[in-house]
Amino acid sequence: MNCLGYGPQITQARRDAYREHDRLWTAQKSGSVTRITTGSKAEGLTGFSESDFDYMFIVEGIMCLENVFHSDELSKETYVFTLDTGVCYHGHARLNLLERRGANYSSHVRDALCKDENGRDILSSAEFLRSYSDAIGPTDVVRHERAGPSLPLSLEAWHHDNVFSLRCHCPCILLRWAERSRHWPPPDIVHKVVTMGAFVVPVGFKGSDYQHLEWRIGFNTGENELMRSLNNTQVYIYILLKMAVKDILKPGKKEISSYTVKNIVLWLAENNPQAQFNESSLLYWLREGLDQLRTAILKIQLSYYMIPERNLMEACGLDEEQKRIWVNTITDMMNECLNTLLRLPRIRKAKLSHPKLLMWYNKKIVELELLFLKSCCRNCQCKDEHGVANDSDPMMQEIKSRMRKITREVHHRMNNKGSIVDDYDFWKILKMMLM
Structure with missing residues (x-):
């Protein structure tokens, strides 16, 4: 999970960057x-x-x-x-x-x-x-x-x-x-x-x-x-359940959403001792989360964590056929134990990839993402009263220089590994890495 960009350090860095960007945006609105x-x-x-x-x-x-x-x-x-x-x-x-x-x-x-x-x-x-x-x-x-x-x-x-x-x-x-x-x-x-x-x-x-x-x-x-x-294990349960909903159940009309999953994890955290949520119990709690999701679908009932009287599944538009398919799919996942994780595309791809190359590439993605977030904040700071940014700002130039260096490294590595890429294009590689 850390290798895929869900570690506590990158998570906190993202939170800080978005809070700072919100602060700067709000300040401009007087x-x-x-x-x-x-x-x-x-x-x-x-x-x-x-x-x-x-x-x-x-x-x-x-x-x-x-x-x-x-x-x-x-x-x-x-x-x-x-x-x-x-x-x-x-x-x-x-x-x-x-x-x-x-x-x-x-x-x-x-x-x-x-x-x-x-x-x-x-x-x-x-x-x-x-x-x-x-x-x-x-x-x-x-x-x-x-x-x-x-x-x-x-x-x-x-x-x-x-x-x-x-x-x-x-x-x-x-x-x-x-x-x-x-x-x-x-x-x-x-x-x-x-x-x-x-x-x-x-x-x-x-x-x-x-x-x-x-x-x-x-x-x-x-x-x-x-x-x-939430502690790291609870966060990882949340991420894996979101992946299961998005990549396996694939709701087309938001009958189930990330918000549904969030409330399941919040209830699990409130109702169970914190000490029980640790790395060795991750699969156990993932199964518990899937069970809670299956029950919510089966009964069309999930209490909102902040106001329990509100049923988040009320009027969700889930028909009986879709309910049956999802309940069966989740039951199969619960019975598969460790193999459940291999159903998730990102986990499966990470498992089959060369570990050293994967770790190198993901470190570059994380660094590039943090630099991009910093550039967004700095762009806000450099705007004049007309909303025009100062492109010659030294800090912005330094950030862009490092971003270009990273994208060139990735472009060079890809060509060396046999993945022929067109001539170097900064924005094309940047979007490819951040998508």
Whole structure:
């Protein structure tokens, strides 16, 4: 796993790089919007082009409250909504307008206000999302159809899932989570997650007649912190289960997602002593994870880790035939023990490759990826007030020089090993190595 780029050092380096890039991006927006990288990139568990980029854009100056009595603690400049969870599926809410308006009266908010069936002012998730549909990305991007709360777009070979969200203060929900009896996470992490609060994103429950008015409650920053506190074995279980879903089950409509797998691993970590998760028990816990996945598919039931009343499999669209095929496939994997790993393409390729050559190449990929991430951050730092980067910056020149040296080494090694490659092309080899 370390050789494939999932070791703790590279994982932490990725996390740090994406946090720094988010900080720099947010600073350029003068506090109106905060960007947070989420998903596998924030976890540090995928290479630069190995998966989509998941970004959450938090619209500042707006707060959603679980309890209206907390409104006096907020700045008078804050635009305030209250959470109405009583009429929605678990983990969802409507946002009712509180009878005061902040100075930061966003046009996106104004355009998304409407009346509910009782004549109250309410913020429509569908209209809010529509108002932001053209607010992100340069003009040359390819925009895709809405996917849940996301406004996806593509820029060359890279796909971005962009979610606009609002801050949410829901201490009762978080305290119910914090007070559970558990083996993990430790008390300091529990406290930290509670202080991070929550967010609401513009998507309703699929089975609701009023989903265009509903918002989903999430804990992205808290979940990022939870993933960082997993030990190496738990992280490897998560990676292997994700590979199994992506490369073996191959869901076509996200009936099962990486988020499903993440919740399975979080429940395993909470319900079992940490000391039992070690290198020698990896296969045992992989089998346990597969068993939990099989049960979730069979029963169409998996409790959301932060709000257990919410069933992540509800309305997933899984038909009986697909359910039967996946249950049988997972059962076969569980019975194969060690051979289960050889079903996974990346593991199988690593097993069959020449170990010294594989280790050399993966070290080059890791170094190149880190340099590329540094160049992204430095590019942000070198931009002027018009958004134009200074290409003559000495640090940027040094980073690019090292990247070119690595790609030349790889090009030379490939030709020496009999893999004839065209004349040296920096960008072509760079994309090849980062894809």
